[in-house]
Amino acid sequence: MSAGIGKSDLVIELGAQRRRRMKITIGIAAVAIVALFACANFMVLDYSVRRANDFVATTEKTLVKNEFRHQIEQVVLYQSGISFWDKSFDELGTGTISEEFVRRDLRHLIRADSGFSWMVFATSAGGPVFAMRDGRVVEAETSGNLLYWIIDLTKRAEASYYEALQRTRDGWLIETQKASDDLLSPSIPTISVTGMRMIEGTMSIVVVQAVVPRRLFIPDHRKTPVLMVTVKPMTAEMLLRSQQRLGLTDLGFSPITLVDDDLLTTGVGGDSFNPMVASWRPNRPGSFVWTMAVPQIAALVAIFVAVMGFVAWKFSSLVRALERSEARNACLARHDALTGALNRSGFEEIVRGLTAKAIAPFAVIAVDLDRFKQVNDSHGHAAGDAVLRAITDRFRTRIGARGTLARLGGDEFAVVIPGEGDPAAILALAQTLVRDAQVPIPFAGQLLGVGGSAGAASFPEHGRSLDGIMQMADHALYEAKKGGRNRAIFAGAEFAKDDPDTDTRAA
Incomplete structure (x- = not known):
């Protein structure tokens, strides 16, 4: 009696330990969920902050590029008043510029507030013809250093000029864009660089x-x-006005090699020979977002902690019952209650999975017991159940880890062997199953004798679907029964012929 009580206490203690472990697991899961919830919120917030900062940075880069592009367009438009002018062209026909032209026309066009530090006229060979520096005429040769450092621009401008020329009967015509009524500025030749x-x-x-x-x-x-050639310096006043228009801080220029996390940089002007980039201190809305959102997220996490604690407390006892029920139902849904082997549903699920993957061959063996109905009729259903359980144990031992056994119903069995595509090996296994079925089974002091027949088919040789493979295996099984039972036949192979090796009937 005391031994029985001790065993009962042990069972109770084991059950209590399992419940304690379950409660701890649920508690850990609840804490993990809360932590994940908090982390997810902060990750989303961090991502949003980074996206906001990136969006602002991209927008500011676009604005800065557009600002300097506008500045360049204004200089181009201003210069075109001289470079796209009949008087300038006619004046340069003499190879130089007269003092009268400078006094009468250039000084009127180049106002003191234009801000040009250099205005140079030079031949395509690079020789300066005329030069003005800070609004005063200087010796043309003094611009030689300037022309040297912009020789790539002069070469490109010359190339653009020649590309725009179109031959006419008595000269050349410069191709230009068609004027548009939508444009506020006049149409000028696109030959400037x-x-x-x-x-x-x-x-x-x-x-x-x-x-x-x-x-x-x-x-x-x-x-x-x-x-x-005109040179317009970007003065501090110009940068300050641009900075105020764009709402930026410390707008200026920095070396292209600068590495500074506090500055944003972008190339401007589209000039690959420019060693400088525009730089400024970007606006970062992320810090404001953090300040506003963190208290709200903290309150939300606190509420979630309370909710998860309540849920964990309410459902800790239900989890165990649900797990047991689900495990039992899952097992019953896929396994035969009498033998413990897979049922038809479980077997079809495995075969469909193998056909869907289609990465390796596999074999299916269909096995029917012979004279099983006679055992049931003569000795009762208890004897039949004993035969089914014994045959299942033999088949399962014979198959081992090579494959999976299923009882499809009644005295019908099926075996699936993943990775096996050799007809000889498949047939040899089928023959051993037939021999296992022929061994008498002891029951209630007597020996019950049954037999078996087997048909085998393989994927993909005999089909690429569950129905196709099973149809071929069943057909081979039918041929085995038709040929005298107690034998195994491989569908459509030479092993199906009546020879001594394929006949497995008991002696």
Whole structure:
């Protein structure tokens, strides 16, 4: 009696330990969920902050590029008043610029507030013809250093000029864009070349364009262009105005090699020879978002902690029952209650999975017991059940880890062997199953004798679907029964012929 009580106490203690472990698991799960919830919120917030910062940074880069592009366009438009002018073209026909032209026309057009540090006229060969520096005429040769550092721009401007020329009967015509009523600015030839360069220690806008008449006609003897070069420094006042328009801080220029996490940089002017980039301190809305959102997330997490604690407390006892019920139902749904082997549903699920993957061959063996009905009729259903359990144990031992056994119903069994595609090996296993079925089974002091027949088929040789493979295996099984029972046949192979090796009837 005491031994029985001790065993009962042990069972109770084991059950209590399992319940304690379950409660701890549920508690840990609840804490993990809360932690994940908090982490997810902070990760989403962090992602949102980074996306906001990235969006603002991208927007600011676009605004800065557009600002400097606008500045360049203004210089191009201003310069076109001289480079796209009949008087300039005619004046340069003599190979120089007269003092009268400078006094009468250039000084009127180049106002003191235009901000040009250089205005140079040079031949396409690079020789300066005329130069003005800070609004004063200087020796043309003094611009030689400037022309040296922008030689790539002058070469491109010359190339653009020649590409725009179209031959006419008595000269050349410059191709231009068609004027549009939607444009506020006049249509000018697209032969100007722009860049941003460090000129005399100051980042400057450089515009180079061939001087052409407004009539766009170039006589043959004037085909060789004279290039006009203007340099517009980006002064501190200009940068300050741009900075205020864009709402930025510390807008300026930095070396392209600068590495500073506190600054944003972007190339401007589209000039690959420019060693400087625009730089500024970006607006970062992320810090404001953190300040506003963290208290709200903290309150939300606290509420979630309370809810999860209540849920864990309410459902800790139900989890165990649900797990037991689900495990039992899952097992019953896929296994035969009498033998413990897979049932038809479980077997079909495995075969369908193998056919769906289709990465390796596999074999299916269909086995029927012979004279099983006689055992049931003569000795009763208890004897039949004993035979089914004994045959299942033999088959399961014989198959081992090579495959899976299923009882499809009544005295019908099936075996699936993943990875097996050798007909000889498949048939040999089927023959051993047939021999196992022939061994008498002891029951209630007597021996019950049954037999078996088997049909085998393989994937993909005999089909690529469950129905196709099973149909071939059943057909082979039918041929085995038709041929005298107690034998195994491989569908459609030479092993199906009546020879001594395939006949497995008992002696």
